[in-house]
Amino acid sequence: MQKTKRLLAIEKIIEEAHISTQDELLKRLKGKGISCTQATLSRNLRQLGVARIPNSTGGYKYFLSENIRSTANSPVKLNIVPVIQDIVEAKGLMVIKTIPGNASNTAFFIDGAGRYEIAGTIAGDDTILLIPRDGITLQQVHTCLEIILPGIHDQIKKK
Amino acid sequence: MQKTKRLLAIEKIIEEAHISTQDELLKRLKGKGISCTQATLSRNLRQLGVARIPNSTGGYKYFLSENIRSTANSPVKLNIVPVIQDIVEAKGLMVIKTIPGNASNTAFFIDGAGRYEIAGTIAGDDTILLIPRDGITLQQVHTCLEIILPGIHDQIKKK
DNA sequence: TTGTTTTTTGCATATTTATACATTTGTTTT
DNA sequence: AAAACAAATGTATAAATATGCAAAAAACAA
Numbered sequence: 316m317q318k319t320k321r322l323l324a325i326e327k328i329i330e331e332a333h334i335s336t337q338d339e340l341l342k343r344l345k346g347k348g349i350s351c352t353q354a355t356l357s358r359n360l361r362q363l364g365v366a367r368i369p370n371s372t373g374g375y376k377y378f379l380s381e382n383i384r385s386t387a388n389s390p391v392k393l394n395i396v397p398v399i400q401d402i403v404e405a406k407g408l409m410v411i412k413t414i415p416g417n418a419s420n421t422a423f424f425i426d427g428a429g430r431y432e433i434a435g436t437i438a439g440d441d442t443i444l445l446i447p448r449d450g451i452t453l454q455q456v457h458t459c460l461e462i463i464l465p466g467i468h469d470q471i472k473k474k
Numbered sequence: 475m476q477k478t479k480r481l482l483a484i485e486k487i488i489e490e491a492h493i494s495t496q497d498e499l500l501k502r503l504k505g506k507g508i509s510c511t512q513a514t515l516s517r518n519l520r521q522l523g524v525a526r527i528p529n530s531t532g533g534y535k536y537f538l539s540e541n542i543r544s545t546a547n548s549p550v551k552l553n554i555v556p557v558i559q560d561i562v563e564a565k566g567l568m569v570i571k572t573i574p575g576n577a578s579n580t581a582f583f584i585d586g587a588g589r590y591e592i593a594g595t596i597a598g599d600d601t602i603l604l605i606p607r608d609g610i611t612l613q614q615v616h617t618c619l620e621i622i623l624p625g626i627h628d629q630i631k632k633k
Numbered sequence: 634t635t636g637t638t639t640t641t642t643g644c645a646t647a648t649t650t651a652t653a654c655a656t657t658t659g660t661t662t663t
Numbered sequence: 664a665a666a667a668c669a670a671a672t673g674t675a676t677a678a679a680t681a682t683g684c685a686a687a688a689a690a691c692a693a
Contacts, residue, residue, distance in 0.1 A: 318671065336649065352673055357651055361528040366537075367650095368525040378525075407565055419599050434562045435569035437577075437598035446564050446603070454660080454669080477641065495679065511643055516681055526680095 318359075319458070321349050322431070325359055326379060335367075335375040363431055402460075404453050409445040418443045425460075432459045480508050481518055485538060488524060494534040559600075561619075563612050568604040577602045584619075 324347055325340065334340050337356045344350065366378045399421065401412040413421050422438035425445070432455055434446045447456045483506055484499065493499050496515045503509065525537050558580065560571040572580050581597035584604070592615065596603045606615050 338649080353650075354652075354674080355672060357649095358671090361651085364528060366525045366527040369520040369523055422598070422601075434564035435571060435601050435603075437596060437601045437603055439598065444598075444603070446567065446569055448562070449564050452669085497679080512680075513644080513682080514642060516679095517641090520681085 321351060321355075322359055322363060324349055325356075325365075326363060329365060329377050329379055333374075334377045340377070402457075407447065407453070409447065409453060409456055411443040411445060413441050413443065430459050432456055477518075480510060480514075481522060483508055484515075484518055484524075485522060488536050488538055493536045494526075499536070566606070566612070568606065568612060568615055570602040570604060572600050572602065574600045 321344065324344060328334060328340060328343050332343065334343070337353050337360070341351070341353060341356055344356075360377070363379065367375050368378055369375050399411060399413050403410045403412070411418075411421070418438035418441050422436040422443045422445075425433065425436055425443070432447060432451045434448045436446070437444045445456065447453065480503065483503060487493060487499060487502050491502065493502070496512050496519070500510075500512060500515055503515075519536070522538065526534050527537055528534055558570060558572050562569045562571070570577075570580070577597040577600050581595040581602045584592065584595055584602070593605045593607045595605070604615065606612065
């Protein structure tokens, strides 16, 4: 999806550069081949929980209000092994069944992706409860999971 | 001086109330007998380093940046073990992230306080799901947590 | 005091950010 | 495939915030 890529790019730029207005960010994105309008950017920044903080030198700077999430430093790729057995939705939450003993590391992996869509996870032995953020649909979470663990849904369906 | 008094009042209001626009703050100040224009307020907020952060419910909230900025120049509170990493709200529930392996004992400690506001908790390895009683706001839960674990919010924000 | 300099403020307005609405794009269902 | 639904986006504009400039207030010096 176009949006997901943009959100990631926004996070990256904000972490790395000193951005003080949305137009500035807009230009940076354009430089990376990603283009949208200021309106979209405004909505995205809200979704990411980005703060604008004045500094003492007379300018402003955007900050991620939630702390750095890196997909980069995740050590294990879980999607090689068919760990995830089933996904069930309930009460606006998502229940993920894994093979025994693998809930914890799978959840850790999901957490490690640092996706804004996911408020948090709780893992037992072979079950994970995934709590989406407010305003996020389960469909969005599915998309998100597909990004974190490519092929996850195929894997389940083929079972 | 007039300004000093106003700056103090602004800090106090921002800490205590949920302020989302400068006009709103302006009215509060007026209610306290302090009056100025939005322009002055804007300048004061810059001076105080106040940030405006979007929340998941579609609004905004002003924060004193000492409460959100991390880092070096903030004194460390040694009597607090930094077990709790983050608190996220979703679906009227509260998701508390701890350092790995500490969810269970932290949840036990929270349960042990026997607070009415909290219906119960479920702990995984590094995440606690806290379920508030019906009719209890998340704000009340925050207050409650601050009573059980003094300094908890500072600890998180300074991370 | 009086004149001089610095700080603070309001006004008017520019800049920046948010949003209602319509449209497009994508997804699911039949 | 088409219909039905949901999500994402752009346009235009509203809302909110920042700032240049002149006036007023405060601080300072002689």
